[in-house]
Amino acid sequence: MMGSRLAGVLETLSGRQRGLRSGLLTRAAKIALVGAAYYVAARLSLHLALIQKNVTPLWPPTGIAVVAFLLLGPEVWPGVALAAFFVNEPISASWLAAAGTAVGNTLAPLVAAMFLVRVGFRKEIDRLRDGIAIVVAALSSMLISASVGVGVLVLSGAIHASAFLGAWAVWWTGDAMGVLVVAPFLLIALQLRLPARIPWGRLAELTVLLLVIAAVSLAVSRTHLGLMFLVLPLLGWAAWRFQQAGSAPAAMLIAGTVTWAAARRWGVFGGGTLFARMLTLQAFNATVALTSCFFAALVTERMRAQQDLERAAAELEARVRSGTLELSAANGWDSARAS
Template sequence: MAIEGAARHNSAIERLRSFGTHRLPLLARELLRLTALAVLYWIAARLSLNLALVHGQVTPIWPPTGIAVVAILLMGRRVWPAIAAAAFALNLPLGPSPAGAALIAAGNTVAPLAAAEILRRTGFQLELDRVRDALAIIVAALLAMTISATCGTAVLALSGAIPASSVWPTWAVWWTGDAMGVLLVAPFLLSLRPRAARTPITWRRALELAAILAGTGIVAYVLFQNRLRLEYLVFPLIMAAAWRFRLRGAAPAALVASGVAIWSAARGAGSFGSDSLAEKMIALQVFNVGVALTSFLLAAFVEARDRQEQMARLYMSERLASETKSAFLNMAAHELRTPISVLNGYLSMLLDGSLGPAPGRWRPALDILGAKIREINKLIGDLLDAARLEADPAPAPRTEVDLRAVLADAVERARPRADLLHAEIATALGSEAVLVEADAEQIGRILDNLINNGLTYTERPPRLSVTLGQADGRALAMVADNGIGIPPEERERVFDRFYRRNEPNFHHVRGTGLGLYISRQLAEAHGGTLAIESSEPGQGSAFALTLPLRAAGNSAADPAPPGYGTSSNVFRPLNR
């Protein structure tokens, strides 16, 4: 017992050591990321304080909020301690007291968390390539930043750092500054992500972007150095950046123009020289809002337009390729049908003795040749039917038919093959007529395909169930089997053109992969559906064919055709 206890003790120690060995690098990397975020936040904040307009700590733009929002979007809410620590370290020497610094830091932490949560709930995409994403970040910035502005202004007012008359101006400057940090800095940081650019930027395009950004900065500086209020003439350059480079060009261009504007306002240059604080803030923030909205809204609009054009081109190219392939198949099938018909004619003459008695040893070879010609004829017929359905999906002229008779005929056609395979086909078709307006031959073809597939794709003696019912004004025909089944990921693909499952045990089965495709097209042309009701690999499949009933009240009892069953409907695969 002592030896066993010591062994368990040593095993537990080894597990703890292994856990610590794996966990320590993860914790170290996490601490390194949080430390880097806190340092980046603190540096950006210290640089921004050089532009403060109120009490040394209220600036017209606060980049740390944009940094914090992007960090939360990329790394999750777990980064909030780094944001809170950096905000507290920044405000401790500036705030009226440690408690006041803690409250300001709390507001600076909760506001980005709220903004990120709003973006998540609105389905925001980090690529910022949709107009709805641009609107979402505007709403998030304007709503969430009221938290930090309210906390910060309340601390300054209650501590007596600002007079009562300055509360609302301070709140407005704080709110717009934090909001501008989100609207200008967050898009810029998101544009730096490797996946933000759908196409790589070549050296030539990089030089073009650098020229546009440099031109934006120079033009903005010149415009803000005079008193003529011509600063909005920089907008064409920002629009050009958005048009040519999407978010990757719009975001830095907007940041450059706003940076020059804020720098000019902080130094009272140009048109800001004679303005009061309120006038200066209104003019500056209106310009910043205009720059932000123009930049990423235009970038999102252009991106959305390009995406729509690309989808249209893909659709047209796919449609053209499909039409070309259908035309080729149609032509090839028609061209093949003539020589195959000639071969079939001469073969029939050999078999019936029209060309004289054939040697007995030829008979097996002629029978095999006849079977192969019939197989080729069926393949050609499938190709022609697929091309015909794509060209004109409308069904053949419809008549009133009793779906019970159509199902019974399909089962009788399958009986000879079922007998050869020792298969069982159970039917439950009911005693009342199920009237639909349809082409009986086309509906029969759908059922032939489903029944023959059930007889073919099985690794045990086939068992099929063919049932018929009514529900919600529609006829429901079910064909269930005990075959190999279909995996969930392939249940829609089996209805695609030329799709054949890769089953090693059934490579010998000939076909074009058009059977289920044609069947679904025929069903939909009749206003119905064909789908897999249920299927499990190795347990079988159940296919459901629905067709609209002819009219309510027209299903009076008629004599049941031969072979009808009266058992209850079984809408499930047969796994026995």
């Protein structure tokens, strides 16, 4: 009897140990995946740097980190922190400066994700309140990364204190745009489920629309005529026809193309001060991000409301028809009794 009990206890402990080992391996794999995605996106994004080598007008890794925290939980923070450190270490004054920057780059998206969870944010971004929530999260939490990052640059001697405000503005808007442009696209893409029967017509329409948006974005970015507003009707069409599945990739295409143009000083970004160029770029990117997010969410809400109204009308019609049939049957039975 004692032997069988001991064997049962040992088997239970062995099962728990295997489960713990499996859980640790799963967590390590998630951390490695998040870290790799952050690092690759960061290395590519540094080609857009405008101040020193690490202040960019669009920082997609922030959006990647927010999505990772939303989908995988806050426990993957070591992946973000390590990737941010290894990205910043070669371009920082010291390893201590890189570590300080990594702290800000990790804390800001973590706070954004915690805020979104707290307010009941839906990852489908199919309500207007979801669009408002992600905007508030992006604009407020990225104050952390900008303040920490630029503060580190000043304290380490990488930039003069007089350049703090300009660098801070570029850093803050770059991180915020990374959330507003990249996070919705990743959330929609990672949750996308193809139907059993693929609607090839709509898929072809979306593909052609995105190609047209990319071509128009490139064309207006290279001209000095100030025609960037021409992409907005196309963005509205994508949001109206395909909601977030169309507006999110369209917004990322537009913002990415225009940001690349600003970094290369094409078109309207060819002259003027850094502040003037950044004001033009970030005002445009903010317009694109907000139009995409809000319009798509509004269209989705209206469509859902219309479907609910049609469903309620159908149920009411069915109840009226059932009540009419019952009343007719009752009248027929009374007539039969009277006769």
